[in-house]
Amino acid sequence: MTKNNRYPDVVLIGQPNCGKSTLFNAVAGLKADTSNFPGTSIKHTHSKVNVEGSIVNIIDLPGTYSLNPSDPAEKVALSHLFHEKPDLIINVVDASILGRNLELTLELMELGSPMIIALNMIDLAKKKGVEIDIKKLEKLLGVPVIPTIATRGQGIKEMLEAALQTLGKSPSVTPIKWSRDVEQRVEKLANLLPEDFPPVYNKRFTAIHMIEANKLFFDKVLREINPKLKEDLDRVRRELEDMHNAPSYEVISAERHHLALKIFEESSRVFRGKRVKFQDRLDDVIMHPFFGYIILLAIFFGFFFIIFKIGNPLEELLLEPLTSLRNFLMLKLGENVFSYLIDGLLAGIGGGVAIVLPYFVPLILLMSFLEDVGYLARAGFLMDTFMHKIGLHGKSVSPFILGFGCNVPAIVSTRILESRRDRVITSLLIPFIPCSARTTIILALVAFYLGPIWAFGFYTFNILLIAILGRVISLFFRTPSPGLILEIPSLKMPSLKNMLKKTIFQMKSFIKFAWPILVAGSIVLGFLQYLHFDRIINIILSPLVEKGLGLPQELGVTLVFGFLRKELSLIMMLQALGVSYKDLMTVVTKEQLVVFTVFINFFIPCLSTVALLWKEMGKRIAFLSIGLNTGVAVILSLIVRLILGK
Amino acid sequence: MGFHKGDTIELDSMAIFRGPVLVRNLTSDTSVALGRGIAQRIIVEIIDEK
Numbered sequence: 202m203t204k205n206n207r208y209p210d211v212v213l214i215g216q217p218n219c220g221k222s223t224l225f226n227a228v229a230g231l232k233a234d235t236s237n238f239p240g241t242s243i244k245h246t247h248s249k250v251n252v253e254g255s256i257v258n259i260i261d262l263p264g265t266y267s268l269n270p271s272d273p274a275e276k277v278a279l280s281h282l283f284h285e286k287p288d289l290i291i292n293v294v295d296a297s298i299l300g301r302n303l304e305l306t307l308e309l310m311e312l313g314s315p316m317i318i319a320l321n322m323i324d325l326a327k328k329k330g331v332e333i334d335i336k337k338l339e340k341l342l343g344v345p346v347i348p349t350i351a352t353r354g355q356g357i358k359e360m361l362e363a364a365l366q367t368l369g370k371s372p373s374v375t376p377i378k379w380s381r382d383v384e385q386r387v388e389k390l391a392n393l394l395p396e397d398f399p400p401v402y403n404k405r406f407t408a409i410h411m412i413e414a415n416k417l418f419f420d421k422v423l424r425e426i427n428p429k430l431k432e433d434l435d436r437v438r439r440e441l442e443d444m445h446n447a448p449s450y451e452v453i454s455a456e457r458h459h460l461a462l463k464i465f466e467e468s469s470r471v472f473r474g475k476r477v478k479f480q481d482r483l484d485d486v487i488m489h490p491f492f493g494y495i496i497l498l499a500i501f502f503g504f505f506f507i508i509f510k511i512g513n514p515l516e517e518l519l520l521e522p523l524t525s526l527r528n529f530l531m532l533k534l535g536e537n538v539f540s541y542l543i544d545g546l547l548a549g550i551g552g553g554v555a556i557v558l559p560y561f562v563p564l565i566l567l568m569s570f571l572e573d574v575g576y577l578a579r580a581g582f583l584m585d586t587f588m589h590k591i592g593l594h595g596k597s598v599s600p601f602i603l604g605f606g607c608n609v610p611a612i613v614s615t616r617i618l619e620s621r622r623d624r625v626i627t628s629l630l631i632p633f634i635p636c637s638a639r640t641t642i643i644l645a646l647v648a649f650y651l652g653p654i655w656a657f658g659f660y661t662f663n664i665l666l667i668a669i670l671g672r673v674i675s676l677f678f679r680t681p682s683p684g685l686i687l688e689i690p691s692l693k694m695p696s697l698k699n700m701l702k703k704t705i706f707q708m709k710s711f712i713k714f715a716w717p718i719l720v721a722g723s724i725v726l727g728f729l730q731y732l733h734f735d736r737i738i739n740i741i742l743s744p745l746v747e748k749g750l751g752l753p754q755e756l757g758v759t760l761v762f763g764f765l766r767k768e769l770s771l772i773m774m775l776q777a778l779g780v781s782y783k784d785l786m787t788v789v790t791k792e793q794l795v796v797f798t799v800f801i802n803f804f805i806p807c808l809s810t811v812a813l814l815w816k817e818m819g820k821r822i823a824f825l826s827i828g829l830n831t832g833v834a835v836i837l838s839l840i841v842r843l844i845l846g847k
Numbered sequence: 848m849g850f851h852k853g854d855t856i857e858l859d860s861m862a863i864f865r866g867p868v869l870v871r872n873l874t875s876d877t878s879v880a881l882g883r884g885i886a887q888r889i890i891v892e893i894i895d896e897k
């Protein structure tokens with residue numbers, strides 16, 4: 202990250218959702234998260250790559266609409282641009298909305314730094330009936346343009362070659378001039394900048410951004426440090442305003458807008474095809490105020506059903522040999538410390554493979570399908586109404602949706618919320634969102650033993666609970682929340698390759714981070730059982746577990762371990778009860794199963810989530826969250842026990 | 848987010864219960880979901896197509 206490494210820095214910059222991270226992954230191997238949802242990347246990811254013998258440091262940044270940032274993720278992009286001064290900018294452009302993307306291109310060119318353009322998504326542009334004359338575009342902009350299709354890896358090689366060439370020569374980019382009258386004013390201000398005034402990139406760029414600057418703060422500082430310059434700036438702004446009858450910053454952005462549209466029109470031809478009409482019609486239905494919600498429900502239900510239909514037989518198939526192996530070893534080894542340890546080891550390894558993966562893999566696969574099609578943003582649009590009803594900012598939609606995958610990145614992404622109030626409420630609610638680990642548990646326990654309808658009901662109830670909690674928490678914060686602004690990306694046909702890649706990526710991280718914890722946890726439990734130490738924990742917890750929740754005493758220890766990793770509770774449950782997965786229902790009743798699931802589902806999500814909450818939001822919020830989750834878990838499972846009788 | 852004075856926009860969908868509206872910008876060919884509060888602050892001139 203620091204400048205003193207010898208390798209040149211190459212940054213990928215572009216508007217949200219134009220395919221930067223996909224390009225980055227195509228170059229650097231799978232490292233960054235991608236999704237058809239603007240605002241997927243929230244921090245920068247970097248990687249050293251060897252391009253034909255020369256090593257460069259490639260950096261993927263969050264998307265930004267312009268160089269005047271509004272949300273914190275956009276600021277990440279900019280602070281990088283200003284502090285690290287990259288050696289080469291690769292401006293990633295979404296060819297299917299070229300007109301708007303060029304506005305950022307023009308702004309980047311104002312920097313005057315070496316730059317090339319990756320004209321991405323040309324496949325989509327073609328489908329939309331937009332034909333771009335690359336040579337013409339190159340000539341109009343004066344910057345190399347390389348067409349790419351990031352999802353298929355097309356044009357990557359050419360892009361890297363162009364990058365190397367440009368790096369070698371380091372030619373500066375000449376910004377395209379605006380209309381004469383505006384250009385004259387900018388130039389005038391640039392020349393008025395005192396010699397000792399520190400220019401950012403170059404004088405013209407500095408002058409432009411002074412005119413555009415967020416007025417109050419900047420102006421106040423400038424008045425303090427250089428009153429003469431402040432007067433000049435005001436004069437230039439006033440001249441621009443008088444000429445165009447609009448605020449000066451608007452005059453500048455209108456200049457870019459018109460120039461971008463002009464370049465777009467001169468370099469492309471648009472044939473409006475049937476496909477576009479079809480897509481529009483599809484969107485009309487998906488986002489229809491009535492049918493939209495029906496579809497949302499159907500997708501939600503189908504999602505469960507499919508995962509269950511794939512996971513269930515797979516699980517049974519995989520469990521069979523595991524159970525026999527364990528029984529066989531038990532007989533062979535007899536009762537000693539080894540047999541306990543080995544049984545724990547097998548439970549951990551086997552549980553990961555046979556119980557978790559059969560649900561986890563189809564879940565991730567389907568999730569990445571929904572992500573890449575672009576459905577999530579649409580679901581966000583539909584859900585926004587309810588988000589407001591529970592007192593949340595519309596922008597919270599994206600962290601929430603991320604939370605269904607994993608709570609950890611969801612909490613990081615609350616950074617996009619400007620106000621502390623929204624961040625606090627959203628971060629407190631995220632731990633209640635059933636992440637993929639918990640969805641797996643719901644499927645493996647509730648759906649497996651009681652049927653998929655029960656699992657669906659459980660999930661719906663979970664979401665309802667989040668709504669109620671949100672409502673209650675926001676009662677403590679009285680300020681109304683501002684509205685949603687969320688770009689809805691075009692629907693895209695997901696590529697199977699990409700979906701598989703993402704799934705493998707997730708699986709790898711499961712195997713690398715979660716599985717060792719599962720295995721270690723199970724071995725520790727085996728050891729504790731051998732020492733009969735687990736009984737002590739169970740006895741201490743028995744007032745809650747046995748008296749309160751009406752569960753077998755042996756489950757106490759699993760609840761304690763569960764906070765390391767959710768799946769651990771599931772695997773340990775069987776180990777603690779000393780039964781195989783198939784025979785579970787012989788030792789617990791349906792009611793107990795539901796109570797147990799409710800408890801582990803609402804209890805603190807996992808160690809990583811709490812640690813991250815602590816880091817991001819502070820100690821107080823982390824403890825508040827732990828308290829809230831524990832409280833809700835206890836109260837709810839008590840209520841469920843009462844309702845289900847006994 | 849790419850809305851400029853003079854762009855042509857189209858109202859595509861409204862969510863229930865005073866939820867957000869879906870605004871399509873025909874000039875840049877993009878869609879944005881806007882909360883009502885924000886959408887109300889956009890001044891439009893109606894152009895009839897049909």
Ligand SMILES: Nc1nc2c(ncn2[C@@H]2O[C@H](COP(=O)(O)OP(=O)(O)OP(=O)(O)O)[C@@H](O)[C@H]2O)c(=O)[nH]1
Pocket residue numbers: 215216217218219220221222223224234235236237238239240241242243262263264265321322323324325349350351352353572573574693694699
């Ligand atoms: N058809 C098509 N889809 C693409 C192409 N490049 C990327 N995509 C898809 O576009 C979506 C967005 O890609 P990302 O790489 O996440 O975009 P990003 O620019 O990193 O987005 P942010 O991080 O949100 O700013 C993903 O669903 C990709 O699969 C392409 O060349 N053609």
Ligand SMILES: [Mg+2]
Pocket residue numbers: 221222223233234235241242262263264
């Ligand atoms: Mg990204």
